[in-house]
Amino acid sequence: MTPHARQEVILRHLRRAGSATLQEIALSTGASRRTTLRDIGSLREQGFLIHGDSGRGGGLRLDPTSMTLTARLSVTEVFALLIAVASLRAAGTLPFGSLADTGLSKIERALAPEQVRDFRSLLDCLHVGQLSPLQDLKSVGQIDPDLLASFERAFLSRCRMRFCYTDRRGETSAREVEPQALLVLPPLWYLVAWDPSRDGFRHFRTDRIAAPVAVNDLPFRRRRVPFEKDICPYAELERRARPA
Amino acid sequence: MTPHARQEVILRHLRRAGSATLQEIALSTGASRRTTLRDIGSLREQGFLIHGDSGRGGGLRLDPTSMTLTARLSVTEVFALLIAVASLRAAGTLPFGSLADTGLSKIERALAPEQVRDFRSLLDCLHVGQLSPLQDLKSVGQIDPDLLASFERAFLSRCRMRFCYTDRRGETSAREVEPQALLVLPPLWYLVAWDPSRDGFRHFRTDRIAAPVAVNDLPFRRRRVPFEKDICPYAELERRARPA
DNA sequence: AAAAAGGTGCCACAGTTTGGCACTATTCAT
């Protein structure tokens, strides 16, 4: 058994049992007393608060705040969770306040330094509005399952995104744009992108996007996205829905 | 540099560059060609899809679906994220469908077998309703930041929970109950618990709970929580708010 | 055919982990 696996076993054992003696733990990992003690030391160095009680009836206890799970999530999944939390916070329907914040900052703390930059820029490109459920929007389609992943890849590596778009009038065209932001106005999501062929910003309703792919060729620069009402064609909708 | 750290560097490098030759990667980690190749092998064993192209102009590519971040989250944070995702799914305001599902199953896949049981039972005890924002509920307070952690500890280790509760009439009393479920009716959360001193189920509005702690002494058995309207005093509210 | 790339097997050396031992400090029961 590798040291890392052994340490996971120790954490699980401590979490489950609440308190355990060194002997018990050593038995559960199959390692010697000495090695177990070294493992405990290593875990403490990693920031786990493990309290030791000497003497008869003593043992080791894992501080409740140190009980963690290690999750390996794809970037897209973290992104999706991020949107979930941000939406809830924006909607204000759940008393999430501090919870959501600790969640985000903890995720950030768990990432490698290089990943934090990506995380931040994804967070920055995400705009969540407060559109309540609208009665006059019956025809909300399914979002292409590849959309988030494509957007995130294109956005992070600053390469163009290509897809088929069906506009309001039902006309379909092939687009190749520079993705700049994601606008969430529940229940609709919009991709905000610079369209080079039209030399201007465009909003694309994500449920009208088909077959999105990130194109690796052409790197582009980020632009300041104007979120003024005259740029966002749906700001009016949002204003209408918001309780004055 | 430890093997694990080196492998992280390799993943970052591949994720960033899209494609890289063995030489480039070896240079970035400082290890030899042979060791790098061994690291790649190890990553593949861990489930990362790394594609290799022989020949001139070839190189190694990390499959986009394998781009992961490792996050170490406390159980409570995973629980909070879980509630966030479940709420969104229940509300149906976001076209989250498949996304939310993959998110949950991926979290589950990332957990150790023993942890999956806890994850499942937390998922099972979570009931999310569809209460829309109510105009007549102005006085929603803040939820005690320790509440989720205390509930989760008490629920998982089947021990009682103690707190101060201020009821509808403003009267405060000390309670000691067996937590059975968490009922989320946005924007309100309710703790559903068996109250031994009253020999029945009680619903506690979480924003009226103060100083929650898990009491380690008395283990109890889980009960089937009746979610019929005559048990839940707020079902009426929910019915009223739901669009008929 | 040659060059450039990934991939495998082998081996000796270097470095790390491991278990045992002796030891100290603390706590509790008798």
Add this chain to the structure above:
DNA sequence: ATGAATAGTGCCAAACTGTGGCACCTTTTT
């Protein structure tokens, strides 16, 4: 007081593992 049970430390030799170099194979492009 004494002894037993517990956490914790220092040290060392043996066992194990990771590492880098080498020769060699396969595939692809020029």
